[in-house]
Amino acid sequence: xxxxxxxxxxxxxxxxxxxxxxxxxxxxxxxxxxxxxxxxxxxxxxxxxxxxxxxxxxxxxxxxxxxxxxxxxxxxxxxxxxxxxxxxxxxxxxxxxxxxxxxxxxxxxxxxxxxxxxxxxxxxxxxxxxxxxxxxxxxxxxxxxxxxxxxxxxxxxxxxxxxxxxxxxxxxxxxxxxxxxxxxxxxxxxxxxxxxxxxxxxxxxxxxxxxxxxxxxxxxxxxxxxxxxxxxxxxxxxxxxxxxxxxxxxxxxxxxxxxxxxxxxxxxxxxxxxxxxxxxxxxxxxxxxxxxxxxxxxxxxxxxxxxxxxxxxxxxxxxxxxxxxxxxxxxxxxxxxxxxxxxxxxxxxxxxxxxxxxxxxxxxxxxxxxxxxxxxxxxxxxxxxxxxxxxxxxxxxxxxxxxxxxxxxxxxxxxxxxxxxxxxxxxxxxxxxxxxxxxxxxxxxxxxxxxxxxxxxxxxxxxxxxxx
Numbered sequence: 001x002x003x004x005x006x007x008x009x010x011x012x013x014x015x016x017x018x019x020x021x022x023x024x025x026x027x028x029x030x031x032x033x034x035x036x037x038x039x040x041x042x043x044x045x046x047x048x049x050x051x052x053x054x055x056x057x058x059x060x061x062x063x064x065x066x067x068x069x070x071x072x073x074x075x076x077x078x079x080x081x082x083x084x085x086x087x088x089x090x091x092x093x094x095x096x097x098x099x100x101x102x103x104x105x106x107x108x109x110x111x112x113x114x115x116x117x118x119x120x121x122x123x124x125x126x127x128x129x130x131x132x133x134x135x136x137x138x139x140x141x142x143x144x145x146x147x148x149x150x151x152x153x154x155x156x157x158x159x160x161x162x163x164x165x166x167x168x169x170x171x172x173x174x175x176x177x178x179x180x181x182x183x184x185x186x187x188x189x190x191x192x193x194x195x196x197x198x199x200x201x202x203x204x205x206x207x208x209x210x211x212x213x214x215x216x217x218x219x220x221x222x223x224x225x226x227x228x229x230x231x232x233x234x235x236x237x238x239x240x241x242x243x244x245x246x247x248x249x250x251x252x253x254x255x256x257x258x259x260x261x262x263x264x265x266x267x268x269x270x271x272x273x274x275x276x277x278x279x280x281x282x283x284x285x286x287x288x289x290x291x292x293x294x295x296x297x298x299x300x301x302x303x304x305x306x307x308x309x310x311x312x313x314x315x316x317x318x319x320x321x322x323x324x325x326x327x328x329x330x331x332x333x334x335x336x337x338x339x340x341x342x343x344x345x346x347x348x349x350x351x352x353x354x355x356x357x358x359x360x361x362x363x364x365x366x367x368x369x370x371x372x373x374x375x376x377x378x379x380x381x382x383x384x385x386x387x388x389x390x391x392x393x394x395x396x397x398x399x400x401x402x403x404x405x406x407x408x409x410x411x412x413x414x415x416x417x418x419x420x421x422x423x424x425x426x427x428x429x430x431x432x433x434x435x436x437x438x439x440x441x442x443x444x445x446x447x448x449x450x451x452x453x454x455x456x457x458x459x460x461x462x463x464x465x466x467x468x
């Protein structure tokens with residue numbers, strides 16, 4: 001059960017294969033746009049296969065059998081957002097016609113309009129085939145307590161904004177959908193007298209079946225370099241969150257706190273906020289850690305928000321070093337011969353967070369365990385293109401991890417040779433966005449380069465001064 005399923009289901013609680021040689025960054029691994037386009041086409045076919053007649057992209061499909069795979073029952077706001085931006089990318093790249101793109105985006109927006117919401121936001125699990133809110137988990141019958149997740153809603157809002165940009169006829173309908181999505185719902189204002197209770201951060205979410213705002217999660221999203229910062233950016237951009245919220249997020253936990261390593265750095269004043277500009281060091285490189293050490297925590301957001309461009313000396317530096325840490329962990333420290341570690345399907349079944357423990361703040365963070373996740377290499381393309389392509393080629397050639405019809409399987413245990421039977425909408429959505437960025441830079445970033453993003457978010461990133 002993954003961390004988001006756990007939140008929903010738990011209520012308020014919560015044969016060895018010889019390792020291949022390290023893929024070389026050779027000329028043969030140069031980025032071939034024809035190959036990238038082929039990978040995009042197969043990846044998008046998996047999105048098509050996961051999208052139901054109702055118009056929602058389901059959570060996953062099993063691609064191990066013959067014939068067209070059946071989409072899972074469940075879907076989430078993140079999965080729906082992935083389907084929207086993958087379809088916009090397919091239209092922008094000419095993989096489908098503009099008319100077909102608009103038809104598919106309209107069908108999904110129509111489905112989203114029909115979904116039950118609370119406090120302006122979408123629940124975490126729906127039936128992808130009819131849009132009903134799930135109250136029992138399809139595979140187990142386990143009770144699911146409907147939940148409003150800040151990070152998952154951020155990815156649906158991201159997809160809706162991209163859909164409105166790609167198909168201007170949808171803009172009034174998307175604007176109406178987003179009018180009630182006020183990010184202050186998740187925000188706990190900063191209280192200098194009690195910064196633990198009032199940290200100036202976003203809650204993980206709420207169970208809305210209690211009076212008032214509902215029952216909140218016991219945690220806030222405190223780490224800056226994790227995927228929930230997309231919700232922070234969206235709220236700062238639309239004015240529903242104060243700009244200083246950005247400075248109340250942790251680059252590392254404070255010195256003396258329980259965390260993966262004692263950070264180095266210094267305190268600085270930013271817009272009147274005392275900020276600990278801390279960093280970790282891994283294999284001789286200073287960087288800003290994520291929470292658990294996975295690739296998508298660091299690199300999903302810059303698929304859309306151009307952090308390295310707007311903050312080249314800070315975000316641009318730490319992203320590149322983070323990728324280098326993932327590569328060196330897989331090839332040198334662990335000696336797998338392959339690299340790229342991020343939450344994904346367990347090859348034998350189920351879901352787990354994989355990562356590089358040393359790259360995360362959590363004392364017992366995510367571990368690689370020999371499981372390589374192809375979407376992690378796609379996220380690395382802007383920072384290590386040759387290495388990423390070489391790694392993907394090796395996973396395809398050595399394990400059969402690439403399917404010409406549906407793209408890369410979700411994960412590979414490179415110590416046993418076991419390849420996942422599944423592809424997941426989240427991970428295929430990241431692959432589609434990463435490939436779109438390589439093939440047509442900026443295609444999916446247009447909604448995040450103008451308006452409040454240009455006026456409010458970009459100046460924050462320009463002032464960022466990581467101690468790296």
